[in-house]
Amino acid sequence: MRIAVVDDSIGDAQRIVTYLEQFQAEHDLNFQTKVFYASLDFLEEYDGDYDVIFLDIEMPGSNGLEAAREIRERDQAVGIIFVTSLAQYAIDGYEVQAIDFMVKPVGYYNFSMKLEKAFRFMESHREQDILISNKDGIVRITVSDILYMEKDRDYLLFYTRHGCSRTRGSMKEMKAKLESLPFSECNSGCVINLNYVRRVGKDSVVLTSDQELPLSRRLKKQFAQDYINFMGGL
Template sequence: MIRIGIVEDDATAVERLLSHLDRFQRSSGERFHVGAFRDGADVLTDYRSDWDVLFLDVQMPRVDGMTAARRIREVDSEVIIVFVTASPHYAVSGYEVDALSYLLKPVSYTSFEHEMNRILARLQRQPRSELLFNATDGVHHRIAVDDIRYIESVRHRIDLYTLDTVFSIATTVKAMESELAGKGFLRCHSGLLVNLRHVTGVEGNDCRIRGGGTLPISRPRKREFLAALAEHVGSRGISA
């Protein structure tokens, strides 16, 4: 699944991009997880390297797209940046932040489709860590490790939760913990393995998970969990 962020203060422009993404998704067979931000300041708040692509409006009231891109590049050299602007002279500045290109407003579907094909070509050249497994329904799956939110032990199997799907696998949390070692996963409870990139906060003895819901943090694991989360955020995040 490709994770796409739209950073745009104009609601009409956002709707146009969402419509183009939906049309391209249906015609290409690709799957997108899309998030929208109203300003550059919003995308910078607690920024983590969770996005594959960012469509950045150049002119926004609090933090403009070029400033946001410079801040993002300080911690994320991989995300593909495409500027969306009504003024083509801004395109030259895009070289400073290694932007792929720019789209001129109002964005036509023809231009958007061309850009998405370029984006897909670049993403295919970037190595992605993937997990291969057979689910209990007998189907063989390949998913991006970054798309896994958390893994839960359920009797003699585990349930693997992604951004929009749950897979059941005949294995153990311990086995998955070993397979995913070094990829940002940590136990918050004896039967729960969570991807730290999807933790959005901690309240008491629970951690909030991107996509909704919370997971319990056991008392013996809380100190280790908080320390690992702080290290993870500190190494990948920036503040506005």
């Protein structure tokens, strides 16, 4: 597992590294940890190859929240844990789907709970592919690339980060395939990947792509609960 610690404070960053070493020893795990003392340095190097990022919010230059927005544009699956001196900043974690936050000075017990939560987040974001057939033949779609899926008469439309794919199929059967994955139905005939939800409103859901999809009154409570559970109760 690859872990990044991004914090302009040498002392705070070293505390996280020490805790990671203790956690490894206690659980017989192996982490590859790298420390960055500026978010710009981290973003310059980042290519989607980290599993968990401990990210300080208050840094000079590009702060942690700005860095997290850019990270999310590149990678929906990485686990982000904010580290901050002020708890009120933590609410911003909703916007970038942070797993959780820790308030400095961080204690080991709190740290270990957040790291275990990151493991659960990673488990729910494991890559999985589905196969569909259309006029071009058999197409493989990576589930994590799907923003949402909707029914159009006898067809299913898969809206992904790379475009739209269309195939004949049953929404009921496809929902069964996605049952254990982070998807939830926002209205009859439309299922959203919770990784890409930016905001759940009164009667709509806003995606990270700024697209707004209608949220039915009948499904609103369940959708909101699915999203809260997905976020780990943040």
